[in-house]
Amino acid sequence: MPVAWIIQYDGGVSIDRRAFKLKFPDSDDHLYEARVDGITTDGKGGVRSFMEVKAALRVDRQDVRVQESAQMAAFINNDTNPLSEGQSRKKWMISMGGYQGYITIATYDHDYVKYLSGHSKSKSFMDMHEYGPFDLRRLGEMKLFLENIGTFMRYREA
Numbered sequence: 001m002p003v004a005w006i007i008q009y010d011g012g013v014s015i016d017r018r019a020f021k022l023k024f025p026d027s028d029d030h031l032y033e034a035r036v037d038g039i040t041t042d043g044k045g046g047v048r049s050f051m052e053v054k055a056a057l058r059v060d061r062q063d064v065r066v067q068e069s070a071q072m073a074a075f076i077n078n079d080t081n082p083l084s085e086g087q088s089r090k091k092w093m094i095s096m097g098g099y100q101g102y103i104t105i106a107t108y109d110h111d112y113v114k115y116l117s118g119h120s121k122s123k124s125f126m127d128m129h130e131y132g133p134f135d136l137r138r139l140g141e142m143k144l145f146l147e148n149i150g151t152f153m154r155y156r157e158a
Contacts, residue, residue, distance in 0.1 A: 011040060011041040011042045011043040011048060011153060012040070012041050012043070013038065013039075013040050013041075013153075014038055014039050014040075014041065015037065015038040015051075016038065016039070017035055017036065017037060017038070018035070018036050018038075018039050018047065018050065019033050019034065019035050019036075020033070020034045020036070020050075020071065020074035020075045020077070020078045021033050021034075021074060021077070021078065022034070022070075022073060022074040022077045022116065023077070023117075024118065025117060025118025025119060026118075032070060032073075032074055033074070034070060034071035034073075034074035034075065036050040036051060036052055036071055036075075037050075037051050037052055037053045038050065038051035038053070038094075039051065040094075040153055046080075047075075048152075048153065049091065049092045049093050049094065049152065050071065050075055050093050050094075051093065051094045051095070051096070052064075052067070052068055052071065052093065052094075052095045052096075053095070053096045053097075054095075054096070054097045054098075055097075055098065056097060056098055057097050057098040057099075057100060058095075058097040058098075058100060058102075058133065061097070064095075064097070065128075065130070068093065068095060068104065068128070069126070069128055071093070072091065072093060072104075072106045072126065072128065073116060073126065075091060075093075076091060076106070076108060076112075076113065076116060076126070077113075077116045077117065079091075079113075082113075083109065083110040083113055084110060085110050086109075086110060087109065087110050088107060088108065088109040088110070089107070089108060089109075090105055090106065090107050091105075091106045091108075092104065092105045092106070092152050093106075094149060095130075095132075096136075097133075099135065099136050099137050100132060100133035100134065100135060100136065101132055101133065101134040101136050101142075101145045102130055102131065102132035102133060102134070103130075103131045103132060103145070103148055103149065103152070104128055104129065104130045104131070105128070105129050105131070106126050106127065106128050106129075107126070107127045107129075108124070108125075108126040108127070109124055111124035112124040112125065112126055131148075132145075
């Protein structure tokens with residue numbers, strides 16, 4: 001039974017790899033292409049979040065965090081729901097390394113989106129907050145990890 005059915009969510013979880021591109025301004029050429037290991041969807045064809053999976057435990061792997069930050073920037077850049085001046089938004093992702101799970105929440109604003117699109121020299125940043133590790137060998141931690149993911153899947157952006 002899919003997790004989406006259990007939490008009464010009309011979207012889904014897919015392990016299909018997906019590519020998100022960070023494009024040069026006013027060009028079809030891309031600066032970076034992020035390939036992710038899976039996505040969550042909203043039931044209307046939209047992508048809500050993405051997943052990144054590594055076989056090894058993280059153990060202070062800064063290279064993985066850099067990769068996930070670049071993936072998040074490309075994911076944000078592909079968002080078709082524009083932000084207005086002064087607005088901010090949160091996006092989230094699921095990460096796994098070995099038997100450990102993580103949930104990362106990125107917060108960004110309109111100026112950061114303009115910066116990503118090459119239309120601003122703003123010094124706005126994206127903040128990434130990582131929660132975990134959840135030890136998925138322990139039933140209680142696995143349950144908490146999945147409950148948190150279920151909460152985010154049901155969350156509707158304003």
